[in-house]
Amino acid sequence: MNAAAGSLRGGELAEAMVTEAPTGAAASRASIVDVAQRAGVSVATVSRALRDMPNVSKATRDRVLRAAQELQYAASPLASGLVTGRVRSVGVVLPYAGRWFFAEVIRGIEEALRDHGYDLVLHVVSDAQRRADFFESLPVRRRVDAILVVALPLEDHERDILRGLGLPLAAVAEPIKGLHGEFVDNDATARLAVQHLVNLGHTRIASIGGDLHGPERFSVPGLRTGGFRAAMAEAGLTVRPEWEVDGRFTAAGGELAMTALLSQKGGRPTGVFCQSDEMAFGALKALRRSGLRVPEDVSLVGVDDHELSDVFDVTTIAQPVVAQGAAAARWVVSRLERTADPDAPDDEVCLHPVRLVLRGSTGPAPTEH
Incomplete structure (x- = not known):
């Protein structure tokens, strides 16, 4: 030697x-x-x-x-x-990878991690079996320095398993008790969308959202539906239960939901709050197929500011999707590099601002419907 x-x-x-x-x-x-x-x-x-x-x-x-x-x-x-003691990799656990929202969050995470010399390790738990296998075998053990959970509600025992790894943990889009979080205020987001329709004179307003009683227990559909109901109540308007329809947060689901709304007895809504832009795209297709004009007959407002929202001329509540992923990535890196405030709580929640983007899918309520 x-x-x-x-x-x-x-x-x-x-x-x-x-x-x-x-x-x-x-x-x-x-x-x-x-x-x-x-x-x-x-x-x-x-x-x-x-x-x-x-x-x-x-x-x-x-x-x-x-x-x-x-x-x-x-x-x-x-x-x-x-x-x-580090491998300079961060694990990202999420239920889907191909959908627009998740792809945009991943883009924000990857860009922020790359800036700090870290790699991204993706784990998609898209069904019950994959999810069970992940938490049973924990493939992230010894392979990552931190974990980000994207729009995935965790059972208590799943959260405890991850916390038992002793790694920095953060959540994006879906609040998880005890974890640092990067979100938007979904209640306020829905209120802003509904208030826009109310300001235009609409009183017959429907909501196309997600399943409120499904086994996955995502919080976003419930929070946005709660905001919809609260805004309607504050405006002195009645919420018709049959006008709260599950659109599965997809364009195809939005098309089916809008078709169902138009098929009901007792008249149709003049304003529709779609809890995602992708559902608004599907609803727009159903309206045009039915010969109805947007916004002269029915106004639509979505959420996200999807890259195609401008193409389809959809009014929306824009949320900074990429920024949420990037902020979560920077937070775990600050913990790993010991640049974070040591007195800052690990379960701090950071709310990102939303804004109304006016386009051609909303207009004054029709005088006849």
């Missing part, structure tokens, strides 16, 4: 022994010991300099970085994990 390696201890020895599989011949021979010899410092100093740790002068750090660059040295993720 040469002199540079003689002072290795613990994780430093691990980092010296394991190097990333490089592309060049020079890089394939380079190790942290070689970098230490080239820079004229100890392996421990190289390790601290490459991890940008304190107690290394700028001149020494520059010399180490220059030596590492000349040797095309790259510390392996495994070795870095042995040294730091």
